[in-house]
Amino acid sequence: MNQYIKILKFARPHQKYIYGSLFFNLMYSVFQIASLGTILPVLGMLFGTIEAKKYSHPPVYSGEILDFFSYAKEYANYYVQSLVTEHGALNVLAWLCVITAFMFLLRNLFRYLGSFLLINYRVGVTQDLRGAMYRKILSLPVSFFTESRKGDLMSRMSNDVGEVEGNILGSLVELINAPFMLISTLVTLFFLSTEMTLFSLLVLPVMGTMIALIGKSLKKDSHEAQNEMGTIFSIVDETLKSTKVIKIFSAEKIMDNRFMQSMQKWINSSIRLGRKKELASPMSEFLGSVTFLIIAWYGGKQIIVEQSISPADFLVFLGIFFQILPPVKSLSQSISNVQKGEASLERVLAILDADVKIDEIANPVSISTLNHSIEFNNIGFYYDKDHTILKNFSLSIPKGKTVALVGQSGSGKTTIANLLARFYDVSEGDIMIDGTNIKHLKLDEYRKLLGMVTQESVLFNDSVYNNILMGKPDATREEVIAAAKIANADSFITRLPEGYDSNIGDDGGKLSGGQKQRVSIARAVLKNPPIMILDEATSALDTESERFVQDALEKMMENRTSLVIAHRLSTIQKADWIVVMEKGDIVEQGTHHDLIAKKGMYNKLVELQNFD
Incomplete structure (x- = not known):
């Protein structure tokens, strides 16, 4: 339960969309009942039950709560009969059909508005969740990444957050809305026929129990599938970074075998997960069919033998009763989805709850130089x-x-x-x-x-200018160029197709090793820190590049610790x-x-x- 409380914190800034969606979904539920209720007079006219029962005066309400629905139905029949007498049956039937159509229009309009607001809520929460994960990754110590696979982290930010959005956030409104629809529908059914409602509900607990048993095993298979997807991402990440080594050692088959073994594990978990998930739908369809047949037999018995319900009332009862099945199915599906999404939620929260081992004391000391x-x-x-x-x-x-x-x-x-x-x-x-x-x-x-220049130049897929500017984001262009000149980088940068605005590709792939290192030095020079750390900054360079870089380093280290x-x-x-x-x-x-x-x-x- 604690993990759901954590994820709901991300929903708080978007609660207006949740409340709006709930309101429109509740209105959808109300008009779902109302739209079927307006059919009752139409069917009464078609079956002749309204004309057959002549009303000499309006029905009287007894004041009993349980008699209200019968009174409302009798009064509606009386009112329709009065309209038929005054305007003719065909005109009244046409107006009733228009009113019923308008009810269906409102019902589906509210359904659309509820879904529309739900999209804003889901997208907003997903954005905040991914943003929180990224900021957490930025705050985590270096030690965390030496123990974690980068591909697995990518999988958590993409697949696992997607699973949380689709399965948990997407099910949240249904978990609240479906019970209301069930309750309102059941109340209406009990007013129509208590005996037939009780008889019809015998099969529903069986349906719920069967689907719940399937849902319990979804979490385990989902966890296995998501973990294996992280492994797949890691293999792909390694492959993209090691293409030269793979080709020179003819290791394509080895990498392919590693990838396919991991893919097979993911496929096995996904197949088990999909089979169990899809089993819920045909099972509920079968049980729904059984329910329909039982109700048809029992309703026929009450119409033909006992004559305790009219054919029009029975048809409306069937229509309203089968409005129970979608929310029941939706509720059971939502519960299964939440169980399936729990595995992804745990993996997401594992990042968000990761311990930032480099902590500050309560009142840290300020330092400027x-x-x-x-x-x-x-x-x-x-x-x-x-x-x-x-x-x-x-x-x-x-x-x-x-x-x-x-x-x-x-x-x-x-x-x-x-x-x-x-x-x-x-x-x-x-x-x-x-x-x-x-x-x-x-x-x-x-x-x-602190400034740092390492053996492996860390550059970003951006322009030369923006890579250097990272050292001091508020620097002027003149300061950036001056830093590049100190780093012996200005001469080659100006020869690039777009000069300082040239994109250097992924990890600076469009530059040579010496050029990348000089851009890294320019970034450090621009920052102008009092303490400089150089970690084998020239060890990977050829002799000519080393001479340029070493000269740049010596300039940078002048009067610096x-x-x-x-x-x-x-x-x-x-x-x-x-x-x-x-x-x-x-x-x-x-x-x-x-x-x-x-x-x-x-x-x-x-x-x-x-x-x-």
Whole structure:
């Protein structure tokens, strides 16, 4: 129940559409009864029951509630008979048909208006739900995405939200409207014939029980189908990003087998789900037919043998009784849909309720710049205590200095950068900015002090200008161009077909590796942060591109506090301090010349790269 309360919060801003839809659907229910009620005098004239029963004076109401419907029916017959006497039977019949047609028109108009408003409600809630999921994804820490499949997240935002909209939100109004239609219809039937109504309702509990049994197993199959769809999205996502590797290793068959195995699991779950869902409709149709035959036999008995009901009343009874079946069917279908949608709702709420592990304290400290230094005080980091990534790491980075981290892969260099950016929180120790623990700082303000350029340039399918502008959204065009010039990017950007307004394609695919990296640097330059993190920013570049990028990096790092993670040691020889790491520990530190003179690990790394 708690999960439905959560999803209904998204419906609150759109409640005017819900109330409007409910109102028009209730009016539809009323006119559904009224439209059939107006047929009664028409049938009475056609069957001759109105003329056969002569009224010498108007019927008198006894005052009993149970006699009201009989009084109303008798008075209607008296009034119709009076009109027939005054205007003629054919004219009265024509007017009754017009009135009945108008009732049917109103009935269907209200039905349309109810559905029309329901569309606005469903679309509005779906928009808010997807927006909330996207904003949640933006707020989640980096650690969440290392443990999740991107394809599965895409499936939750597309398929699962669609299932919630179609099955739960779409059933909400029916769950409220159908019971009202049932109650109003049953009250009318009891007024027509209590005995025949009770007899006719014997089969309805059987129908409800049978369909409910089918609905119980829908949730499990739906959950399996949605999970497998997430796996399918993940495989497609991997395939799109790895086409070169797949082709060069002739791995098409392997990927195809993976995809088809996952597809087969989804098909099996979907077939089971579809079979059970579709079973409800023919079952209700069969039970409806049985109900009709039972009522026809029993009504015929009352007309022919007992003569306790007129043929006109019996036909109206049949018409009204079979108005029960659509809301019963709709109610049972809605309950089945809600059960089917529960699996998707759980997957959506799993994202919305995901723990944002990077929390702010109650009253965080504001920060606007770096005044003195960055301190790493005996920090440790691990995902679990048996696999420590960093231990007892201490380092001081004075303002305006460049400190480089070097070491073999897996030594913990990138982890230091991630901890400084507060993508993760340290497991032990403290990271201090001007003497204040970064956990006590306002996270948004703190990250405004940071710039980052990584090995893999992260660019968006947009223009060069907008990619650079992301560093400072309120910057002028002149500032963007100035940043590009510092990053040695202006020369190649101006040669593009549309210059700065040229679209660079998905992930910057229209640019070379060096060009992408220089656009990333321009973005960081435009932000102009006091602290810069460079994570192997040149390791994936050729020699010529590296020269341009390294020159841009050196310009950017002037008078700036920088943490540089380097694979190519030639790029950090000008660093103020170099820290050599191995398996999460600091094994050496000093200037380039000091470390060369020690003939230790740093010297060996340099020799391996043929650098003197």
